[in-house]
Amino acid sequence: MSVAINFATREDSTTAFEFSVNAAGVLKDATRFDDTDYSTDWDGIWIAKAAKSADGWAAEFSIPLRALRFEEKPDATFGLQVRRYTSRRKETDEWAHIPRSESGEVSRYGRLTNLVGLKKGNTLEVRPFVVGRVGSRDAVVSPHHQGFQPYFSAGVDFKWLALPSLTLDGTLNPDFGQVDADKVVLNLSSFENYFPEKRPFFLEAADVFKTPLQLLYTRRIGLAPYPPALRSGEDFRATPDPSPIYGALKLTGNLSKEWSTGALLAVAGSSAAEVVKNGQLLSRVASPLSAYKVLRLRRNFEGGSNVGLMATAVSRLETPNDYAQIEGPDGKVRELCPEGEEQPLGQRCFHNAYVVAADGRYRFLENNYSIQAQLAATMIDGGPHIHLRDGTTIKSHDIGPALRVQLRKDGGGNIRGGANYDVLGKTAYFNDLGFMQRQNQHNAEAWVEWDTNGPFNRFNDGFIGVWGWDSENLDWVNTGRGAGLFMGVQFKNFWRTFLEFGARADWTDDREIGTGATLQRAGSFAVDAGMNTDERSAVYLNLFSAARFLTNGGFTFITDAGLRARPLPELEFELTPGFTYTRGEPRFWGQYDDLYLFGKLEAASLSATLSATVTFLPVLTFQAYAQAFTAFGRYADWQGYKSYSTRPNVTFANLSPAAAPEGETPTFSSGAFNVNLVLRWEYRLGSTLFLVYTHGQSDDLSPRFDQAGQFNFRLTLPRPAADVFLLKATYWWG
Numbered sequence: 001m002s003v004a005i006n007f008a009t010r011e012d013s014t015t016a017f018e019f020s021v022n023a024a025g026v027l028k029d030a031t032r033f034d035d036t037d038y039s040t041d042w043d044g045i046w047i048a049k050a051a052k053s054a055d056g057w058a059a060e061f062s063i064p065l066r067a068l069r070f071e072e073k074p075d076a077t078f079g080l081q082v083r084r085y086t087s088r089r090k091e092t093d094e095w096a097h098i099p100r101s102e103s104g105e106v107s108r109y110g111r112l113t114n115l116v117g118l119k120k121g122n123t124l125e126v127r128p129f130v131v132g133r134v135g136s137r138d139a140v141v142s143p144h145h146q147g148f149q150p151y152f153s154a155g156v157d158f159k160w161l162a163l164p165s166l167t168l169d170g171t172l173n174p175d176f177g178q179v180d181a182d183k184v185v186l187n188l189s190s191f192e193n194y195f196p197e198k199r200p201f202f203l204e205a206a207d208v209f210k211t212p213l214q215l216l217y218t219r220r221i222g223l224a225p226y227p228p229a230l231r232s233g234e235d236f237r238a239t240p241d242p243s244p245i246y247g248a249l250k251l252t253g254n255l256s257k258e259w260s261t262g263a264l265l266a267v268a269g270s271s272a273a274e275v276v277k278n279g280q281l282l283s284r285v286a287s288p289l290s291a292y293k294v295l296r297l298r299r300n301f302e303g304g305s306n307v308g309l310m311a312t313a314v315s316r317l318e319t320p321n322d323y324a325q326i327e328g329p330d331g332k333v334r335e336l337c338p339e340g341e342e343q344p345l346g347q348r349c350f351h352n353a354y355v356v357a358a359d360g361r362y363r364f365l366e367n368n369y370s371i372q373a374q375l376a377a378t379m380i381d382g383g384p385h386i387h388l389r390d391g392t393t394i395k396s397h398d399i400g401p402a403l404r405v406q407l408r409k410d411g412g413g414n415i416r417g418g419a420n421y422d423v424l425g426k427t428a429y430f431n432d433l434g435f436m437q438r439q440n441q442h443n444a445e446a447w448v449e450w451d452t453n454g455p456f457n458r459f460n461d462g463f464i465g466v467w468g469w470d471s472e473n474l475d476w477v478n479t480g481r482g483a484g485l486f487m488g489v490q491f492k493n494f495w496r497t498f499l500e501f502g503a504r505a506d507w508t509d510d511r512e513i514g515t516g517a518t519l520q521r522a523g524s525f526a527v528d529a530g531m532n533t534d535e536r537s538a539v540y541l542n543l544f545s546a547a548r549f550l551t552n553g554g555f556t557f558i559t560d561a562g563l564r565a566r567p568l569p570e571l572e573f574e575l576t577p578g579f580t581y582t583r584g585e586p587r588f589w590g591q592y593d594d595l596y597l598f599g600k601l602e603a604a605s606l607s608a609t610l611s612a613t614v615t616f617l618p619v620l621t622f623q624a625y626a627q628a629f630t631a632f633g634r635y636a637d638w639q640g641y642k643s644y645s646t647r648p649n650v651t652f653a654n655l656s657p658a659a660a661p662e663g664e665t666p667t668f669s670s671g672a673f674n675v676n677l678v679l680r681w682e683y684r685l686g687s688t689l690f691l692v693y694t695h696g697q698s699d700d701l702s703p704r705f706d707q708a709g710q711f712n713f714r715l716t717l718p719r720p721a722a723d724v725f726l727l728k729a730t731y732w733w734g
Helices: none
Strands: 002-008 016-022 027-033 037-039 047-053 056-062 075-086 091-094 110-116 124-137 147-163 166-172 235-238 245-254 259-268 271-277 280-287 289-300 306-317 324-327 333-336 342-344 352-364 369-381 399-409 415-424 441-451 459-472 478-491 496-504 507-509 518-521 524-532 539-550 555-568 571-592 595-617 620-642 667-684 687-698 722-730
Touching: 002 027, 016 047, 016 056, 518 571, 571 620
Parallel strands: none
Antiparallel strands: 002 016, 002 075, 016 027, 027 037, 047 056, 075 091, 075 110, 124 147, 124 722, 147 166, 166 245, 235 271, 245 259, 259 289, 271 280, 289 306, 306 352, 324 333, 333 342, 352 369, 369 399, 399 415, 415 441, 441 459, 459 478, 478 496, 478 507, 496 524, 507 518, 524 539, 539 555, 555 571, 571 595, 595 620, 620 667, 667 687, 687 722
């Protein structure tokens, strides 16, 4: 059971602040933006209490006016929504009713009028902090860098309401040691994994920078770089740590009722690896001092429509002679860049990157329909060329266009639907500060769904729909097309099921080989199924499985489950096991002169993640996170293709049996066991003490072909590891 109060204080009918408390007195806050979007990343300073009685329970809120970010005026009007959720009946009661068949959220709130003489009070919040840390690495984890390493640091976070609806957030020497580690996964694709942002500074007000193309992916800031290339005879003493963030500023909010803005500036220091050669300790730069800049400006119109501009820039400040020097075949001394390129002395090893974009959204027909689009242009400046897996080379000053168009129907009757179209130029590249899995692509997709919008027969609700998609690169080589049918229902007992059937035609992979050569891929038929029990129960189960049957006899199976239990009101834990298995697809192994060698890959991963929360008091909690992971892979049924072309088109018909790679072991095994324990005590309003322990034991999950190709559960048992104990204390003044 919970009560939530929403205030739309900016009079734009698209943004609001939400404050909620449940019957146990646990607080939650969130922001609503673009009318219908929702984010729990905002963390306001406020309090609420809950009390039980013979007649039920009651809640009392105390919300400082400065948390509402409103413009001071003699007579103000706020949008207001109040909701009560009753878990026993799974019922939500609304003060301002929003029909299930209609679109919109903030724009449909009621009005709280005649608010006379409201003052925000103090507009500055300061939160200094100190951190003490001691780490330990076993000798096997880091042969040259083991033992205890104490560390102390201090920094400060601050927030200033620069204008009535404009907030400046800042941090100096931030520390995010209390944040959970990323989940370990086995990635066998040619695409980068996406990991969500978890750091509080970058989460707050992230919605301001949200656009159809993800031009801002804040995980790039403070990223741990790849180990740099080494000269002959060198060995790592310690691989690079994440680049230290020296400081960051973020300005977000409204310039007026019509104009909103966002600006971000972050500076991250250089990161280096410690290297040993002939007993001498050396330092090798892995990434230079970098500045990350983002500017966002948007004009809002009545009804939720808007137009906007966005620009991003990454500046890398390299120092001459930062890099190792080697002698080339011509006898000239050159510098060895961290990514392995050889450059003339004094030349840059990294590039600067720039993106400019314009976007807009138009809502119409009572906000039930919307069309949204964004056009962007990218450019890099300086540094070596970027070589991409589809064979594209991006040179300094190359400009790459990118376009995304989205059409959606989100309300009005029983029909929902949407269509997207993307075109990304061959030289489009915004991965320095954004996230894109690939460029050189046309992609179109559409879906339509019929929703009951309420009970029918023996069900609470249900839906059924179809989808389809088609993708080509800019040479009009088909890189995928398919269609499917999906459906789902919720039963009267609040259990829910989902079922989807999909088919994909044969397609061409222009990234597997990595040189621009293409490889034919088999089509597939897929079945996805999921179910979950009643979320109100003390024990809640959800299950998802997907099977993909390839037309060449290959097979892929994925299953994930979640078991959440509340044995006590103060205790909640969740166990999420997962299993993946794939076999039968030819994967590129290597090129030997004119022979392209492929092996059919069989690989699997098995993981189990446990999360638990103990709430001693609303201000005192203990959170535990642990993941065990193991994976293996092995190659067999070798096939080859002989070609003197640098970009052949490899098909099933021109593959022939081949010998296994001589002197190489085409099997690997990997494992990991990671733990994160956090005791959090808010000892006074806004001031927190964190006690953290982390334990990490993992292999490099890039395929290592020196281990048996089978599950090795010993890799998840106690073994050499890296451990960190951390104490962080913050003090809020405001």
